[in-house]
Amino acid sequence: MNDQQLHAHLIGRQGSRRDLNTPVLVLDLDRLDRNIATMAGFAASHGLQLRPHAKTHKSVDIAKRQLAAGAIGLCCAKLGEAEALADGGITGLHITSPVVPAPAVERLAALNLRSAGLMTVVDNPDNARAIARAVERAxxxxxxxxxxVDPGIHRTGVASADAAVELLDAIRALPALVYRGVQFYCGSHQHIHSYAEREAAMRERADYLRTVIAALTDAGGAPEIVTGGGTGTHRIxxxxxxxxxxxxxxxxxxxxxYRACDLTGEEGAPIPFETSLMIDTCVISANTPGxxxxxxxxxxxATDGPLPTVETGASEEARFFLMGxxxxxxxxxxxxxxxxDRISLRAPHCDPTVNLYDNYHAVRGQTLDAIWPVSGRGRSR
Known part of the structure; x- marks a missing residue:
């Protein structure tokens, strides 16, 4: 049975969270909305636009809440995520990974015809030319x-200021493409636990980015958009x-x-965002003492990071471990x-955890409020 068959009758029933079949992905709507409002207010107070990354939630419903709070669009890690969000009416999409395989380039050109404000990254002149040809055909x-722009982790991005200018020249020679700016995402910096160490590392990388922007500006390509940043470094x-x-x-x-990181740099300051995503589970055997x-x-x-910790249902000192x-x-x-007994666990790494589930079970307090699809689940191509 699917989630709707199992749980639709519980929507609106007081205390119905306890009646959900487990394991189940639970989303606290009040905390979610406060988190969205907090980041939107932060960006606005610093004169920055907000284009949140949908790779985290893969959800049309959450994207709509972010847009309603002031976001100008959403980022997508993969073309498939962008297609899923566009199908749900989300605009202002930016694809943050290069789209290179020939079938994907054709899909990108088709998506461009039906998705207002679509943008994508490029880091290679040959790829830019292939995309331009597909856009023209479409x-x-x-x-x-x-x-x-490669921030130093050598995953994607041009590797130097000279390479950025070379790519700029290639783009400007292609009428089907419009150069808008640069992307600089320092993914390896996001989880540096110490705020001071994270800030020092980001400032060093910012100095490098300035050299790239200066070279582009000297070549007549001053970027209109400089997009990047992340939850771990947003204040920096x-x-x-x-x-x-x-x-x-x-x-x-x-x-x-992220809870393990100092996000504020202020001793004793509370974590600025609340845990809103949980995995609700049930005790199914208790025959061994303790x-x-x-x-x-x-x-x-997800098992690529720390093991989950207890949100509710057991002592904070209780230790979780995997048994298969x-x-x-x-x-x-x-x-x-x-x-x-019901135990609610905090998600250890949210992005890949979400990708394991078909739906969010959105709750207010202990009552199921809605069942939302993970719109972009599995859309990794």
Whole structure:
């Protein structure tokens, strides 16, 4: 049975969260909305546009809330995510990874005809030319492109200021493409735990970006848009005087990886965003003293980072560990839990955890409010 068949009758029923079949991905709407409002207010107060990253949530419903709060569009890591959001009426989409395979380039050109404000990154002149040819074949339209600048992790992006200028020249020779600016996303900096160390690393990278922007400006390509930043560095990004928009993503959920970081640089300051995404589980076996087996294992959560921690249902001191594909367990005081008890776990790494589920179960308090599809689930191409 699918989630609608299992749970639609619980929508609006007081206390119905407890009746959800587990494991289940639960989204606290009040916390989500506060997180969205907090980041929107931060960006506005610093004169920055907000183009949140949908790779975190892959959700048309959440994207609509972000747009309503003032976002100018959404970022998508992959073309498939952008197609899914466009199908849901989301505009102002920016694809943050190069689109290179020939079938994908054709899809990109087709998406451009039906998605207002679409942008994509390029980091290679040959790719720019291939995209331009596809755009021309698709119809009477132009596509906005952003030069992706490698921040030093060597994943994607032009590798030097000279390469950026070479790419700029290639783009300007293609009538089907419109150069809009640069992208600079320092992904490896987002989870540096110390604020001071993160800030120092970002300022060093910002100095490099300034050399790229200067070279582009000297070549007549001063960027209209400088897009990048992330949840871990957003406060630092705002003070660099470089970015025009932020690509923050995980702030909507605030997973355990970000909870471990000092996001403010202010001793004793509270975490500025709330945990809104949980995995609700159930104790299904309790025959060993102090060990309580849960119905959520490797298939229910991302396992590329720290193990999840307890949000509600058990002591904060309870320790979770995996017991295989289908099971996890909590170690805590003997007798602390009983068969059937509900445990809510904080998502350890939100993006890949979300991709394991078909739907969000959106709650207000302990009542199921809605069931939202993970619109872009599995859309990795």
């Amino acid at each position: 119809g009477d339209a132009t596509l906005s492109v952003i030069i992706d 990004d705002a003070g660099l005087g470089l970015f025009t928009e932020l690509q923050v993503g995980s702030y909507v959920f605030m997973d355990d990886e 060990l309580f087996t849960l119905d959520a294992g490797i298939k229910s959560m 594909d289908e099971h996890g367990a909590l170690m805590t005081q003997p007798g602390a839990l009983a068969l059937g």
